Amino acid sequence: MVESTKLVAMVESAEGGGWLATKGGETDGGMGGANESVVFDLWRQTKIPAPFVWPRADVLLSSSSAAAAAAREEELDVPAVDLGAALRGADGMRLAAVQVAAACASHGFFQVIGHGVDPALARAALDGAAGFFRLPLATKQRARRAPGTVTGYTTAHADRFVANLPWKETLSFSHRHDAGAGSNVADYIASTLGNEFKPLGDVYQAYCEAMEEVSLAIMAVLGESLGLGSAYYREFFADSSSIMRCNYYPACPEPERTLGTGPHCDPSALTVLLQDGDVDGLQVLVGGSWRPVRPKPGALVVNIGDTFMALTNGRYKSCMHRAVVHRERERRSLAFFLSPREDRVVRPPVAGACVERRLYPDFTWADLMSFTQRHYRADTRTLDAFARWLRPPACSSGAPPPPSSPPTATQQTTV
Numbered sequence: 541m542v543e544s545t546k547l548v549a550m551v552e553s554a555e556g557g558g559w560l561a562t563k564g565g566e567t568d569g570g571m572g573g574a575n576e577s578v579v580f581d582l583w584r585q586t587k588i589p590a591p592f593v594w595p596r597a598d599v600l601l602s603s604s605s606a607a608a609a610a611a612r613e614e615e616l617d618v619p620a621v622d623l624g625a626a627l628r629g630a631d632g633m634r635l636a637a638v639q640v641a642a643a644c645a646s647h648g649f650f651q652v653i654g655h656g657v658d659p660a661l662a663r664a665a666l667d668g669a670a671g672f673f674r675l676p677l678a679t680k681q682r683a684r685r686a687p688g689t690v691t692g693y694t695t696a697h698a699d700r701f702v703a704n705l706p707w708k709e710t711l712s713f714s715h716r717h718d719a720g721a722g723s724n725v726a727d728y729i730a731s732t733l734g735n736e737f738k739p740l741g742d743v744y745q746a747y748c749e750a751m752e753e754v755s756l757a758i759m760a761v762l763g764e765s766l767g768l769g770s771a772y773y774r775e776f777f778a779d780s781s782s783i784m785r786c787n788y789y790p791a792c793p794e795p796e797r798t799l800g801t802g803p804h805c806d807p808s809a810l811t812v813l814l815q816d817g818d819v820d821g822l823q824v825l826v827g828g829s830w831r832p833v834r835p836k837p838g839a840l841v842v843n844i845g846d847t848f849m850a851l852t853n854g855r856y857k858s859c860m861h862r863a864v865v866h867r868e869r870e871r872r873s874l875a876f877f878l879s880p881r882e883d884r885v886v887r888p889p890v891a892g893a894c895v896e897r898r899l900y901p902d903f904t905w906a907d908l909m910s911f912t913q914r915h916y917r918a919d920t921r922t923l924d925a926f927a928r929w930l931r932p933p934a935c936s937s938g939a940p941p942p943p944s945s946p947p948t949a950t951q952q953t954t955v
Contacts, residue, residue, distance in 0.1 A: 591705045592798045598704075598862075599799060601830050616824050616831035619643055620839060623754070624654030626761050637765040644765070644856035647826050648844035649833060652812075655754045655840055665747040666816045668740045669786040669872055673709055683711065683732045690714070690783055690913065691728070707798045707865045712785040715748040715876075717778065725784070748784050751812055751876035755780070758810060758842060759878075766852065768889060773851075776880065777809070781905065783877040789821060792865040800863035800871070806845035807912050807922055808877035813841040816872040825860040846923040847879060847908065850900045853888040858923070882906035900927045 619639040625632030643650040672680065685692030693711045713728050725748050729741030759773035789800040800821055815822065815835035822841065823830040833841055849858045865871070880886060887902045900923060911926050 586793055588707070588792065588794045588798055591703055592707055594704055594797065594799050594802065598803060599796065599864075614829075614831060616647070616649065616826060616833050618649045618651050618833055618841070620651045620653050620836075621761065622654040623652045623757050623761070624656060627757055633761065633764055633770070636761045640761050641765040644762070644844055646857070647824055648849075648857045648859040649824055649861075650842050651836065651839040652754065652758060652842055653839050655757070657750045657754060657840070659838070661743070661746055661750060662814055664743045665874055666814065666872060668743050669711070669788065669874065670816075672711060672740070672786065673788040673872075679733070680709075680711075682734065683729075685712070690909065692732070704802060706801050706863075707789060707792050707795075708800050708863075709788045709790075710785055712783055713744070715752065715782045715784055717752060717780050717782075744784065747874070748782070748876065751784070752780065752782065752878075754840065755782075755810055755812055755876065755878040758812070762848075762856075766855070772889065776851075776884070777878060779881045779884075780878055781881050782879055783808070785875045785877065787863075787871075787873045787875060789863065789865045789871040791868055791870050793867065795865045795867050798865065800865040803860050803862045805858040805860055805922060806843065806877065807847065807908055808845040808879045809847040809851070810878040811843050811845060812876045812878070813843075814874040815841065816874075819866065819869050819871040821863045821865065821871045821873070823862050823864060825862075830862065845877070846926075847886055847905060850886050850903070850923060851888060853897070854899045879909075880905045882909075901930050903930055 619642070621636045621639050622632060623636070626636035627633070640650055680693045683693040685694040691713050693709070695709050713725055716724055723741075723745050726738065726741035726745040729744060730738045733740075756774050756777060759777055760770035763770050763772040763774065787800075792798060803825065813822070818835055820832050820834040822833045824833060824843075825831075843861065844856050844858050846858045849856055863871075863873075882905050885902050885904060886908075888898070903926070907930070908926055911929060912922060
């Protein structure tokens with residue numbers, strides 16, 4: 541474990557444009573006490589505080605200046621998959637399956653169009669996030685994220701980490717698909733922020749339900765692309781337990797020294813991202829260079845996460861990505877992280893006994909989520925570290941035993 545350090549309170553007036561923190565801190569890999577929270581005010585900065593400064597190697601565009609220059613203009617080629625056409629007929633499904641298979645075997649990113657999400661609902665969800673993040677800090681703190689949980693409001697994930705902090709604010713909440721869940725998102729927002737926020741809760745309840753439908757439709761295409769049929773993954777995720785996250789990246793006085801979200805792969809199965817307006821920020825590492833995925837009107841960006849990579853035994857890849865910030869422009873995005881029910885066993889669809897080529901042991905989403913929240917800061921090696929931490933499969937030869945204490949990582953968590 542990295543030894544914890546304390547962030548001493550530095551309070552300046554809003555007019556002075558300082559940063560605000562309450563005394564607190566924790567190890568990069570562990571959990572702090574519930575009373576040791578850290579709050580940063582990112583709105584009026586003239587210089588970024590030291591905890592937000594990232595290693596130069598993480599903020600560079602690439603490992604070479606020539607590649608960096610090329611990457612500035614070369615947008616990542618992500619196919620636009622017509623989800624509506626795929627669900628309407630065999631020809632559309634065949635084309636979608638081919639597009640998705642090529643993208644997922646390479647970098648794991650694609651877009652979906654024809655997804656059927658009401659543009660007015662998407663706009664309301666984005667505007668709701670904009671309104672929330674403009675609220676006074678005291679109001680946002682009503683939903684403060686508790687240590688060891690994935691829901692609530694946080695500035696820069698400072699409730700968990702003391703270094704390599706991301707230049708962003710987030711509001712996260714769970715969405716469960718089961719008969720007893722009811723209006724779980726709406727109820728959470730109203731009970732946490734107050735009844736006056738019930739209209740916002742209703743918007744996000746509807747948006748999460750729409751994202752679940754989109755995610756299951758994508759799973760139908762993924763199943764077809766892997767030769768399993770459209771029903772296989774739809775049924776696997778039918779009782780999903782997902783996370784919705786609203787991201788806000790304020791304008792930053794020194795964007796060349798920090799990141800909005802550090803390099804990572806998503807631990808979840810699937811991420812469906814709605815980007816706001818024309819402000820880019822999402823970048824994917826391909827061929828040693830960070831390539832932008834710029835917003836396109838009406839399109840949702842989709843990427844494979846570690847859980848789905850495990851479900852395919854590594855055939856489909858989760859890919860390293862990050863978010864950058866801008867000096868004069870703010871950026872918002874909405875991320876829906878689809879995951880299995882907490883106790884569902886994640887394993888590749890192989891009949892019979894364990895196969896020698898198995899890359900990852902069986903696990904549950906609850907295990908992986910606990911690992912990333914309590915022991916390991918999610919990065920590009922999360923799944924491999926998690927596999928070593930779990931007991932290896934009985935038929936796996938030569939696999940290393942789980943470490944006596946969880947390993948430490950240095951990159952930025954997303955879930």
